[in-house]
Amino acid sequence: MLSWTILGNNGVCPGYVLCQLFGLGSETRLTSTWLPGPYAIEVGQYDNEAWLLNVHAIDTRGTVDPLGCLECRCDLYNITVGEDGRPIKDGYKGGLLCCYDGVHCQLKDGYVGESRTYYLQYTVHYLDWSDSILPVKIYIFDSTYEGSGCKVEFDVSSCSSQNVSTSECTLMQESVMEVPIGGDVIYGVSHQHAGGIGGAIYGQDGREICTSIPLYGNGTEVGNEAGYIVGMTTCYPEPGSVQVMSGESIRLLSNYSRSISHTGVMGLSYIAVYPHSEAGTL
Template sequence: MLLATSLSFIIYLVKRRLTFIMFRIDKATSVAVALFAIAGAVPAAAASSEGSSSHPPNLQTITRLTAPLPLRPGEVTNSYHKLPIPPGPIAIYEFKADVVEKDYNGNIVPTPLGDAYLHHHVVLSEHEAYEHQKSWWYPMKPRRANRGVGFGAGTESRGTPQKFHHPYAFTTVEGEDELVANVHVINTRGMPKGDARHCLECPCTSTDVSPSNGTILEAVASRRKDWDRCNVELLDEANTACRPETYYGGLVCCEEGEFCLDGYDPGAAEFDGVKAAGPISTYYLRYTLTYAAATRENRPLYLAACCDASGNETTSGNIEYDIPKLCDEWDSLDDEDGDGDSACVHKLSTIQMLHGTTSFPFGVTLADVDDGGEVDVVYMVGHLHRGGIEITASDPATGEVICKSMPAYGTGDEIGNEKGYINAMSTCQFDPPRRMRTTDPILVTSSYDAREAHTGVMGLFYIAIADVENPVETENNLDKVPAIMQWAGVGAMLAIVAVAGSKYNEQNRRKDYEMVTPTMNVAV
């Protein structure tokens, strides 16, 4: 009885369809049926679609720092770090992060975006419970990490904490006491404005040129596993990010220890000792978790595979793409001819299933659930780079806007309002959640200001979802299954399902880079 009681607590923390990846057992067999019964034994109240409570019990908060990130002017760090967290199982209700440093008195102070540009951080689980996933790889994910807990953002992270309401939370497993983070920061402190903005887009430099033939092609081609990931729309426009022979800036040219411009690289012929004379700056990624002990009432969250605007229903996506210059800087972004589009706005549209082929940068891999299974969408937020106007997710059949995420560009000099930088992204929060099927198509449209060219931009959605639980199954199921089968259920893989969000009122077309409200609550 003690064994069954202990196991039931752990089993309630895992999802319903746990087993077919690990054990490859047909669902029709009695063994699989038993395992599904174990994993699905949650109280009916936990599966309710009623609005969630905003005050889970015994919330606690921790704030910690990564290891130091010492950077010379123009230097890049694109490195991986262990993030200690309270021992699992815990339920994480909020994650936020920003770049900080220590002042002369040793106090921790936030760093302006104009000094240390947070290109992205991606935070994932690396627990042995997900051992069979560790060989899977995709950009912005360490080769030995899995897809359990997942958080991620860029410069917008300071103004856009990822926050979820009880009973929905990202949950950890027994014994899990750390996460792994990919932290990508560019040191632009003391740079002229033009140099700093150029650095933010990771231009290829002499470091990226092959010594054998003097071209970027050979060096860049070897750094990416697969160059056939752009959708038809990008290929038709011959987007320069899709092929190594035309690639000239982005993640591939922004690796650990590189310099963003030759003028700041001591090993480059164009090194400028005057411009690069600044001191080494030591930064940290500060991360804050708001959490509580995991309980049976929790609805564990996962990340949907959708959406990357550079992919489609058969192509996972290139993660990044380039924006060509379409207009002069003094031209208007307005729709002057009334056709619904501006000649100065680059739009990239694609359709992806909620949980289809995408191998997503925030830590999601291919679907592990039945085709067409139902899930609950809890939270959505877009990720754009400088020049981004908006990213939308909509129903391609009806035109219904599920979520529109828009950047808030700063207008001043103070922390949290740095001019010209994305300080926040508007979010879509669904309370009650929006129920979708994993095979539902989503039309994703990413829009960028094309009055100047940009390299390595992104058009991504971060989507947090929860499995739909079976309210008929009860705690009594646990007493009817042998202990060995309960252990099998604990060891099985957590299912991830995909989803999209909810409808809310359209906002006016953005003009230039004005501020927008960083968060929108969506009522269904």
Template sequence: MSRDKMVCSCLISSLILLLIASSISPSYTSKIKTASFLSPKQVMTPGSVTDPHLFDIDFPTGHIGLKGFDAEVVDQDGNPVPLHETYLHHWVVQPYYVRKGFNLSQLDIAPRDHHLGSSPDYILVRNGGLCSNRVRHYFGLGSETRKTSTYVPDPYAIEIGDPEETPDGYELKWLVNIHAIDTRGVVDRQGCTECRCDLYNVTVDEYGRALEPGYRGGLDCCYDKTQCPVRNGFDDNGNKTRTLYLKYTVRWVDWDSSVLLPAKVYILDVTDSWEPSEGSTGDVREHFCHVEYEVKPCKTNGDGCVDVKKKSLMMPFNGYIVYGVAHQHAGGIGAALYREGGEGICSSMPKYGNGHEPGNEAGYIVGMSSCYPEPVKVSYGETLIMEFNYSNVVGHTGVMGLFYILVAQQLPEPVSSLPALFQARERSLNILASLAVTVVVAVVVLKAAVVYRRQNREDGYQSLST
């Protein structure tokens, strides 16, 4: 074969391959957008606690699909702050509707109060989970935040900002709660991070209510502006006040119902008080979530010292679980979600650090494994079981056992479905027609180029590139 024919053949083959590749690629590309923001500044000193609810934070606007939300604590220069200096107990973000022109401040509502959402000026948007009194947020993690995947798998996304769902006269906003404890120089780092009441020297909660008898530690003892004791002389060498921020990174796509499927957030709590009873429907009004619990030390030492807490809950949805992750505190050794017959759905295991740098702090949970199962079908009224395991070689106060799951109401159309086949056939015919026309044009152009080149050679012309 002559060189000219080889060139012509190769070019035509390349064009054909390119067209075929483009014809079998997805008919859409979900352009993921990413943006990072900073929360309002938090000023901290050794032993101090910050736990504000901050409203109207920066957030992507419009009708969007959330694909992920990641966060970490940074200083005023943007440097990550290690957990052994500032312990991130938790952060949570939640959407809400607010009446246009109304300024919602921290003093307007108490987000842990069960009367949330009763004001005509604002409407808090809660997740689909069962806890009616607490655990209302959409995203939320703690010390594990840097190494836990929150990515929502394709083709799913958490739909936000649908104009048809926005009440007239309201607009959608977002709030963040940041609970951080400055443990520089404290007398008992573990005791401070586990919010032991004796260290914080409190007898009432943040609303002035007396602590329940036997309550040894947890959120009710380390609320905003409380103080954990610092070693004598630690702060004598200068001002150790520092300014910190929660840096959060949002990933999203513009909503397109032709290519995206909505996934809804559900958060399950192992401390949920619901129990199956005759006539129970599993309605959210039947649930009370304590959010935290105490792990008491075992009476014997050894590997068998494991505190196991289980909870069976009736699911309030028909759908498919496409993502799951657990939230645990230090001492946690894993969690699982499974059916009554023992069939596993999702297991989530902690990653402990073994160094000093941010994201690898020794003794802290620095990540939780997320699971992306083949969509697991769950039927309304079906009972699922959660199991949370903690080491109880030593006791722990204020631990948590939350399971985040994403539930899709439908799955992508199967390729083998009849309508899909007809559509694919029609697309294929269109593609083949376009391909044929393109190839014919390419052949004509290339043949003309070859003839022209031969004529130039016969006339003694040579390209400068040869």
């Protein structure tokens, strides 16, 4: 019998939730993902090791509500049963459960789109392993974590039009998660959907570890699509200048605008950590 094991990242959601090393959305083109030398992600430690690329593509051409389709609103997909055949729970308005392989979003009357073939090109830079390379651990923090697990996605309700310019129109999704093994923070970035206005992670003592701000497109050309997050700012601290401790409680804050409602959004933060004995514990 063929057996396999997901290697994935080093935490911190329980189980295999958010087990990817990297996960990007529309911000892919303008978000830096490189690790500065001599740091790297170690792969190839096991026989028959393979990489998995999971692509989630949504066709919004001719749809009645492109943003609603991107946010996987269940009513627009006419979905009441999940991919596993079980009914979707009451109150679930939109998200991954209504956006699985093969489903289609509602089209405008009379629209017939032409078939297209799309290609994805990406580049992986790698080196043969040597003692000069310093392996990092990848941690993904989820703003929906509540002690027993990571929900991954959440909804954003709209605020009153009279309060658009006030703090009442900002949703602050917050969680606290522990660092498994501490060390130097080498890289940091957040992941948000449309409506996001920034994410940040803080140490147990309140110090800022990384703040990541979305860049929105304002045109029609590829990589600058209006209304989409086309990039996220990243953090590259000077090695040794920002550390996290083993067992330290990390506070993640993901902010969203409530000027309109959103479904199935995410608030994640990634950090790459080089562990060493000086990182200490809490």
